[in-house]
Amino acid sequence: MDELDRWKGKIALVTGASSGIGDAIARALIKFGMKTAVCARRKDRLDALAKDMAGEAGEVLVLQADMEKESDIKGLFPAIRKKWGQPLDVLVNNAGTGVRKALAAGDTKGWAEMLNINVLAVAIATREALQEMKGKGEGQIINIGSMYGYQDRIPMAGMYTATKNAVRAMTNTLRTELQGERTKIRIGEISPGLVATEMRPKMTNGEFTYESYFEQFHPLLPKDVANAVLYMLSTPPYAEVHDILIGPMYQAL
Ligand SMILES: NC(=O)c1ccc[n+]([C@@H]2O[C@H](COP(=O)([O-])OP(=O)(O)OC[C@H]3O[C@@H](n4cnc5c(N)ncnc54)[C@H](OP(=O)(O)O)[C@@H]3O)[C@@H](O)[C@H]2O)c1
Numbered sequence: 001m002d003e004l005d006r007w008k009g010k011i012a013l014v015t016g017a018s019s020g021i022g023d024a025i026a027r028a029l030i031k032f033g034m035k036t037a038v039c040a041r042r043k044d045r046l047d048a049l050a051k052d053m054a055g056e057a058g059e060v061l062v063l064q065a066d067m068e069k070e071s072d073i074k075g076l077f078p079a080i081r082k083k084w085g086q087p088l089d090v091l092v093n094n095a096g097t098g099v100r101k102a103l104a105a106g107d108t109k110g111w112a113e114m115l116n117i118n119v120l121a122v123a124i125a126t127r128e129a130l131q132e133m134k135g136k137g138e139g140q141i142i143n144i145g146s147m148y149g150y151q152d153r154i155p156m157a158g159m160y161t162a163t164k165n166a167v168r169a170m171t172n173t174l175r176t177e178l179q180g181e182r183t184k185i186r187i188g189e190i191s192p193g194l195v196a197t198e199m200r201p202k203m204t205n206g207e208f209t210y211e212s213y214f215e216q217f218h219p220l221l222p223k224d225v226a227n228a229v230l231y232m233l234s235t236p237p238y239a240e241v242h243d244i245l246i247g248p249m250y251q252a253l
Contacts, residue, residue: 004234008033008057011088013076015067015125016095018045020197021144024222025092025229026060032230033057037080037088039065040095059084067095067121068113077128087132092229093122094144096163100203103158111159118163123170130185138184138237142229143171145191147247160203164191168243175242186240190228193247195220217250 012029016022018040029036030053038046043064050060061083065072080088096118099110126141133139148154149164171189178185194200196210196219210219228244235241247253 003236004032004230007090007233009035010090011035011037011080011084011086012090012092013037013039013080013088013125013129014092014094015039015065015121017049018042020199021192021195021222021225022092022094023049024226025094027053028223028226028230029090030058030060031056034090035059035061035084037061037063037076037083039063039067039076041066067125068116070124073121073124074128076125077132081132087136088129088139089133089136090140090142090233091125091129092142092144093125093167095121096144096199098157098160098199098203100156100160102156106159114159114163118160119166119170122167126170126174133185134183139186140233141174141185141187142232143167143187143189144225145171145189145243147191147193147245147251147253149189149191150245150253172242175240184237188232188241189243190225190232191243191245192220192225192228193251193253195222195225197222217248219248220246 012034014022014026017026017038026036026038036058040046046062050062053060063076063079065076067073097113099114122143145167146164148161149168151161154161171187175187200208213219228246232241
């Protein structure tokens with residue numbers, strides 16, 4: 001893990017860190033020793049995370065932000081510079097949401113929410129982060145996609161699937177653009193299968209429980225995705241991880 005050490009003391013931003021995967025990623029980065037800004041709407045959750053992490057190797061900056069508001073997203077970057085005197089080195093685009101409905105019955109508000117948070121916010125945060133990283137000459141962007149980003153016919157998840165396909169397209173396109181510029185900025189995606197977080201129960205108004213899946217397979221845990229983030233960061237500067245597809249054993253893609 002020597003290569004990972006080069007990120008110690010560097011600055012990360014994790015979006016959607018108030019629960020699930022983002023919370024686990026933020027904790028892993030802070031424990032490892034990164035200065036980590038965490039954002040979400042539920043500030044009480046972020047404050048609790050910061051309290052838990054007191055005494056760990058890294059530092060925490062709590063920033064309340066609604067990823068549906070461009071001004072909130074743009075405000076994250078100067079706040080980070082103000083706190084640590086430098087722009088960020090690592091951006092983890094994790095915030096996301098899902099509404100489970102057939103396309104024929106989908107409501108426009110739910111679609112807009114998914115498109116705004118899962119796609120537009122990723123594009124805006126990435127664009128803003130790139131301005132900062134280009135000044136520094138290097139950096140790492142990590143997009144949390146989904147195994148659904150490789151699917152295009154999942155009933156009840158048509159728009160969510162569309163957003164995660166869009167994330168995969170943006171990730172790969174940006175890599176090609178950056179390769180053309182020969183920067184030292186890497187972009188990679190992590191595409192998990194089912195992870196036990198608040199998301200699925202929320203998507204089904206509590207009808208879904210992870211326990212109901214256990215006969216078929218054991219869902220991933222948020223820490224499994226956090227470990228994939230650490231792996232991505234641990235690769236040497238001459239290597240670039242494009243995507244890590246990780247699903248529960250026995251879950252079909
Ligand atoms: N769980 C899975 O099975 C699974 C599988 C593959 C990929 N993913 C992806 O993993 C990512 C994290 O999801 P999760 O499973 O950890 O779900 P989660 O526990 O529901 O967490 C979602 C996070 O996104 C934040 N968020 C949602 N809307 C936001 C908004 N408008 N502004 C700011 N933050 C917002 C939430 O914070 P607030 O509500 O406090 O704002 C929360 O921190 C998502 O991109 C999701 O698509 C999940």
